[in-house]
Amino acid sequence: MAIPFFSIDLKFxxxxxxxxxxxxxxxxxxxxxxxxxxxxxxxxxKNVILLPSAxxxxxxxxxxxxxxxxxxxxxxxxxxLYVKIANELKLKVKLVDVSENDLNIDVDKLNKxxxxxxxxxxITHLFGYPCEIDKIKDLIKEKxxxxxxxCAQSFGTYYNNIETGNFGDVGIFSCSLVKIPTTLGGGxxxxxxxxxxxxxxxxxxxxLPTSLSKDISYxxxxxxxxxxxxxxxxxxxxxxxxxxxxxxxxxxxxKIVYSGMxxxxxxxxxxxxxxxxxxxxxxxxxxxxNYDQSKKIRIENTKYLEKELSGMNSISFLxxxxxxxxxYQYFILCINDNYEEFNKRIFRKGLHAMxxxxxxxxxxxxxxxxKNDNFSVGKNFNSKIVRIQNSSYLKKNHxxxxxxxxxxxxxx
Numbered sequence: 001m002a003i004p005f006f007s008i009d010l011k012f013x014x015x016x017x018x019x020x021x022x023x024x025x026x027x028x029x030x031x032x033x034x035x036x037x038x039x040x041x042x043x044x045x046k047n048v049i050l051l052p053s054a055x056x057x058x059x060x061x062x063x064x065x066x067x068x069x070x071x072x073x074x075x076x077x078x079x080x081l082y083v084k085i086a087n088e089l090k091l092k093v094k095l096v097d098v099s100e101n102d103l104n105i106d107v108d109k110l111n112k113x114x115x116x117x118x119x120x121x122x123i124t125h126l127f128g129y130p131c132e133i134d135k136i137k138d139l140i141k142e143k144x145x146x147x148x149x150x151c152a153q154s155f156g157t158y159y160n161n162i163e164t165g166n167f168g169d170v171g172i173f174s175c176s177l178v179k180i181p182t183t184l185g186g187g188x189x190x191x192x193x194x195x196x197x198x199x200x201x202x203x204x205x206x207x208l209p210t211s212l213s214k215d216i217s218y219x220x221x222x223x224x225x226x227x228x229x230x231x232x233x234x235x236x237x238x239x240x241x242x243x244x245x246x247x248x249x250x251x252x253x254x255k256i257v258y259s260g261m262x263x264x265x266x267x268x269x270x271x272x273x274x275x276x277x278x279x280x281x282x283x284x285x286x287x288x289x290n291y292d293q294s295k296k297i298r299i300e301n302t303k304y305l306e307k308e309l310s311g312m313n314s315i316s317f318l319x320x321x322x323x324x325x326x327x328y329q330y331f332i333l334c335i336n337d338n339y340e341e342f343n344k345r346i347f348r349k350g351l352h353a354m355x356x357x358x359x360x361x362x363x364x365x366x367x368x369x370x371k372n373d374n375f376s377v378g379k380n381f382n383s384k385i386v387r388i389q390n391s392s393y394l395k396k397n398h399x400x401x402x403x404x405x406x407x408x409x410x411x412x
Contacts, residue, residue, distance in 0.1 A: 001231050002239035002350035003402060006178040007391035008229040009294040014286055018226065021279035022219045031281035038288045039188060046166065046190040047197040052208065052273035054152055054174035054187030057200070059085050059270050061170050064199045065146045066091055070119040075105035076378040078124045079150060080364050085268050087367040095361055095368050097375045101319045104131040106377070111139050120146040125154035125164050127387065128329045129318065133159055133167045148172070155180055156295060158325035165190045177225050178389065180329050181287030183280040184222040185273065208275045215274055231398060239352065246347060297392035298328035301399060305331050308403045314410045331388040333406070339383050345409035351402055354387040
């Protein structure tokens with residue numbers, strides 16, 4: 001049995017409901033209202049907008065906030081597509097290195113990077129772990145600088161008892177297949193800026209495409225993807241195909257696994273996706289209803305894995321602070337020796353985890369203005385991190401398999 005790249009917080013009932021809602025796509029407005037109401041309750045002080053994708057929310061936010069040649073700062077370990085979007089909008093992108101403690105943007109280095117030309121800062125709560133956002137807000141409180149929170153991985157994470165997304169001018173959550181919560185492709189934007197809200201809602205009303213063929217193909221793709229989040233189904237076929245590609249055609253393998261990164265030669269297309277369908281909205285409602293119980297299981301999973309793997313010289317964990325309530329979406333390992341060989345071993349043995357070198361924005365230096373600066377911390381950790389998807393579906397036998405594969409791969 002193989003452990004898949006992603007595993008969704010779901011029950012088998014969610015599968016039957018998904019099939020029903022794909023085949024009977026009526027009363028979408030009712031489903032939309034249910035999800036909108038649930039999110040409005042979660043973010044009572046914000047305007048909440050449901051989107052076809054998080055990247056669309058990011059694109060529209062940049063388009064509204066900034067003009068050509070404005071300087072926007074990113075962490076060196078940001079979502080590369082977001083850097084690409086900023087570049088396509090002709091903004092000047094500046095990267096800042098990360099902290100050794102949590103791999104989020106280093107506040108001291110950020111302070112030194114802010115200039116009179118800085119108009120925006122994009123902070124990424126990497127792996128769902130929050131930035132030192134109070135310190136960042138102190139840096140810019142008397143400056144005309146927009147703060148954008150990339151909350152793609154941090155839904156349900158709290159910093160000083162406040163959920164991420166509530167700190168910046170805008171917070172953008174991803175609801176893609178590998179995120180918590182998932183609407184099987186989609187995004188959530190929260191903001192107090194009514195001008196931004198009106199701008200985005202007007203754009204959505206005037207520009208969202210409709211394509212029945214795209215809806216059907218996307219629905220089939222989602223069904224297959226959801227089924228493959230179950231280890232026993234994933235093991236039957238998909239894992240074997242990926243194993244074959246990884247060994248004999250690595251380029252095709254990486255294209256499939258990292259297709260969501262969006263780093264193609266063509267420009268980002270804000271009209272790439274249709275609006276959320278009924279089955280996606282209902283899936284999101286179910287995700288929110290089960291969120292608290294699922295999180296309890298993810299916490300137990302993390303504690304078990306850390307206990308079983310602690311004390312191994314070749315493995316370390318990120319340093320988590322006490323003033324945060326993490327969402328435990330991932331289990332993060334730092335592999336101190338033979339990183340590339342370790343990844344090959346765990347993959348061969350059936351643990352399919354994400355390699356983090358795809359997050360190094362210096363690999364896309366043509367997109368940034370300060371590509372020759374020293375980003376030693378990000379570079380160092382990016383060749384150490386292994387990210388294992390955590391979910392309430394993972395049982396003790398799955399966790400024991402993960403532990404056994406990691407231990408045997410370290411000792412091999």
